[in-house]
Amino acid sequence: xxxxxxxxxxxxxxxxxxxxxxxxxxxxxxxxxxxxxxxxxxxxxxxxxxxxxxxxxxxxxxxxxxxxxxxxxxxxxxxxxxxxxxxxxxxxxxxxxxxxxxxxxxxxxxxxxxxxxxxxxxxxxxxxxxxxxxxxxxxxxxxxxxxxxxxxxxxxxxxxxxxxxxxxxxxxxxxxxxxxxxxxxxxxxxxxxxxxxxxxxxxxxxxxxxxxxxxxxxxxxxxxxxxxxxxxxxxx
Numbered sequence: 001x002x003x004x005x006x007x008x009x010x011x012x013x014x015x016x017x018x019x020x021x022x023x024x025x026x027x028x029x030x031x032x033x034x035x036x037x038x039x040x041x042x043x044x045x046x047x048x049x050x051x052x053x054x055x056x057x058x059x060x061x062x063x064x065x066x067x068x069x070x071x072x073x074x075x076x077x078x079x080x081x082x083x084x085x086x087x088x089x090x091x092x093x094x095x096x097x098x099x100x101x102x103x104x105x106x107x108x109x110x111x112x113x114x115x116x117x118x119x120x121x122x123x124x125x126x127x128x129x130x131x132x133x134x135x136x137x138x139x140x141x142x143x144x145x146x147x148x149x150x151x152x153x154x155x156x157x158x159x160x161x162x163x164x165x166x167x168x169x170x171x172x173x174x175x176x177x178x179x180x181x182x183x184x185x186x187x188x189x190x191x192x193x194x195x196x197x198x199x200x201x202x203x204x205x206x207x208x209x210x211x212x213x214x215x216x217x218x219x220x221x222x223x224x225x226x227x228x229x230x231x232x233x234x235x236x
Contacts, residue, residue, distance in 0.1 A: 001032050001033055001210070001215065001216065001217060001218065001230065002197070002216065002217035002218075003008070003028075003029055003031070003217070003218060003220060003223050003226060003227055003230075004029065004030065004031035004034050004098055004197065004199075004212060004217055004218065004219045004220070005020075005021075005031070005032050005033065005044075005219075005220065005223045006018065006032060006097070006199060006219040006220055006221050007029065007034060007035065007048060007221070008020025008021040008034070008222075009021075009023040009024040009026075009034060009201065009221075009223055010221045011030075011134050011220075011221035011222040011223075011225075012208040012222075014055075014073045014075045014077075014078050015048065015055070016034055016035060016046045016047055016048055016080070016081070017073060017076075017078040017079075017080075017081065018081050018085070018086070018089070018098055019076070019078060021034070021079050021086065021089070021090070021137040021183075023088045024223060025093060025095060027182070027224050027227070028223065028224075029095065029097055030095065030096060031040075031095060031096035031100040032048050032095060032096070032097050032098070033086060033100065033115075033131075033199075033219050034086065034097070034098070034099060035047060035048040035099075035100045035102050036083050036099055036100070036101060036115060037050070037062050037063070037102045037106075037108060037111070037112070037162070038062075038063065038108040038110075038111050038114070039062060039063065039066055039067045040063060040064055040065055040066050041066040041067055041068075042110070042114075042130050043066075044082065044084070044111065044115060044118065045062070045067065045070070045081065045082055045083065045214070046080065046081045046082070046083055046086060047062055047080055047102075048102070050061070050062060050063070050093065050105050050106050051101070052065065052070075052071065052156045052219070053060070053149060054099065055074065056070075056071040056072065056074055056080075057071070057074045058071045060080065061123065062135045063108065067082070067176050069162065069233050071233065072096040073183065076151045083099070083115065083118055084121075084122075085125055086121065087118055087121075087122040088122060089227050090127075091122050091123065091124050095127065096127050096129060097105075097124070097127060097128055097129070098129045098130075098131055098151070098190045098195070098197075098219075099115060099119075099128060099130050099131070099204065100130075100131045100132060100153070101130060101132040101134070101137045101141070102105070102132075102139075103132060103133075103134045103136075103137040104132070104133040104134045104194055106211050107124060107134070107212055110143060110229065111137075111138040111146050111149045112137055112141045112143075113140075113204035113220055114143045115141065115150035116141055116144035116145035116148065116182075116188070117144070119145065119148065119164055120145065125148060125191075127149060128146050128148055129148075129149050129150075129151055129173060130149070130150050130151065131150070131151035131152070131153050131173070131175055132151075132152070132153060133153045133154070133155075135152055135165070135169065135171075137151040137214065138150045138169070138171060139152075140170065141167055142170075149172045149173060150170075150171045150172060150173065151171060151172070151173030151174065151175045151197070152165070152166050152169075152171045152174055153173065153175045153176075153220065154174075154175070154177065154180075154202050155177050156177050156180055157216070157226065158178050162174060162176075163188045163189050163191075163192055166189065166192070166194050167192045167194065171194065172194060172195060173194065173196070173197060173213035174189050174195070174196050174197075175196075175197050175198065175199060176196070176198055176217075177198070177199060177200075178198045178200065178201055178206045178209060178210060178218075181196075181209060181210060181213050181215065182213055183212060183214065184233070186197070186214050186215055187212045187214075189213075191222065195216040195217070196214050196215045196216055196217075196218075197216055197218065198213075198218055198219070198221060199218070199219035200219055200221060200223045201218040201219065201220045201226060202220055202221050202225075202226070204229050211230070211233070
């Protein structure tokens with residue numbers, strides 16, 4: 001089972017910052033998950049919320065602020081990184097990167113094309129997974145980068161028919177919330193050759209559920225704690 005650090009090692013370091021990504025590798029993560037959106041000047045930045053307030057204390061939408069005007073994070077005063085900065089750094093690292101395109105609440109025209117172009121520019125295609133809650137963003141990404149692996153994200157509202165949807169659209173991965181993960185759900189996707197990674201697994205209880213359901217990977221804010229849990233189980 002692969003362990004992806006959710007927004008980097010965000011349980012200990014400011015989320016979606018370079019220090020969180022660097023520490024995720026030090027923690028032994030198999031992959032890093034991050035979120036991308038666009039600023040008012042079209043820069044592709046790594047940031048989760050549509051609003052800047054929770055992370056930076058500034059009451060503004062990310063889409064309304066230029067990259068040069070972005071505030072730093074409240075915790076540790078870290079800058080919001082560009083996707084290009086991350087890709088330049090990660091290209092020499094042996095790790096998978098899950099890029100989540102944030103386009104469900106606010107749609108950013110051209111974001112998919114820019115992400116595909118940057119991935120191609122830094123030649124990291126084989127270690128990239130593109131995910132989104134918006135299936136149209138996944139299909140748009142495929143137009144610009146047919147070879148990239150795609151993952152459909154869902155929350156807690158059930159899974160009826162999603163295995164058929166992923167199979168029909170050729171999505172290689174399904175990413176459900178841990179609250180809806182069962183052995184039957186995972187098996188239904190595996191029968192179609194679709195991998196299942198679940199989020200966000202931070203407790204021993206959820207790690208046990210993920211393991212019993214035979215998921216392929218988990219997203220966690222606590223990669224060290226979760227890795228220790230699996231290691232201890234293996235050694236029993």
